[in-house]
Amino acid sequence: MRQQPTDETGGLRPEDNGQPPYLYPDYVATRLRAPKEPLIILPKTLSDTTGPAYGRGPIGELDNDLTRQHGGEPLGERIIVAGRVFDGDGRPVRKSLVEIWQANAAGRYTHHLDQHPAPLDPNFSGAGRCLTDDEGRYRFVTVKPGAYPWKNHDNAWRPAHIHFSLFGPAFRSRLITQMYFPGDPLFEQDPIFRSVRDREARQRMISTFDLETTQPEWALGYRFDIVLEGRTATPMENPR
């Protein structure tokens, strides 16, 4: 039996920048999918300091409200998830696409491969998207996702989370991550969460309950700010 590494001493190198490793054996699926050859450092060129302006496609008015995409309202605890997206220099990332997906309040995805015997909700698909505004702000209305079991190890459960996909200013800044909820008792046994070895970096994946985002008599608010790697290109950085 593999020993659980301790967080305080476990393999954190400064150059990781708080990112998880590719190989984290406790998360079993990494064992055959993590590359073994060393990564090659890519010099900075126009190919990666540019990036898709993917947000120009039509985004529906209700795409950021996951509670209004069907005939009725989904069951569960209605929440507002809002925050800002920043680049590596701390500047707001403007007009950039944010995509999310999540399980319903019972811990079930609409995905056909999700076999968890929890009910589907006919009023909840669990997918949303929006563009950040000029201050890098985004906002979603949804329901709090449930925890759900998976088969990674005996009695394995994922802490409640919302998947986030972000583009940011450049190919370099592309990020897919998961937003967690404060105080979840499942963190300590979840190898995906724990794959981030640095305790401070883990905190950056956990939203905070926010009374200002909370709307009285209607929905609890959670705040989740996101910092992308890479920076917004300026004309000076672009060779002609």
Add this chain to the structure above:
Amino acid sequence: MSPEPTPSQTIGPFFHDALLDEKYSELVSLDHPEAIVIRGTVYDGAGEAVPDAMVEIWQANREGRYDRSTDGRHDPPPDEDFSGFGRSGTDAGGVFSFLTVKPGPVPGPDGQLQAPHVMVSVFARGLLKRLVTRIYFPDEEEANAVDPVLSSVEDQGLRRTLIARDEGDALRFDIHLQGDGQTAFFAF
């Protein structure tokens, strides 16, 4: 002081409904006179096809211009109809596919030109962060030989994994995440 980045987490197995749409893999229309197909299979370290990966590409247009919003150059003009971005899931057989055009050469470090190439991101269950690679073109031997990024890959076997194979009706670019013939992956 720069803020610390948000850590990456796996895309997981359940992203399809939220992120994929058939048309995202078609960067040009089928009747585009210069359209090419780039397809490949994603394999894991046991040589099994990976049926739940997502592959994204980012590339310049035929003139070597990236989409105008982030490409600061003024000449040559951008192609209004070509975003340069594509996204494809892998199917049950681990296969992804794109319909696109071959990009032109783009500037590299120190004023050199880079050989035509396509930037690639791979996401999958079991990948805690994306993998980055590049697709180069088999009919560009001269440009490939002096490309600064290809040249920086010292291992010849690894270097070969970055060049697509011409299969007549399509270019094949298989992605081996691990094991024999592992694809060359990059870090920034």
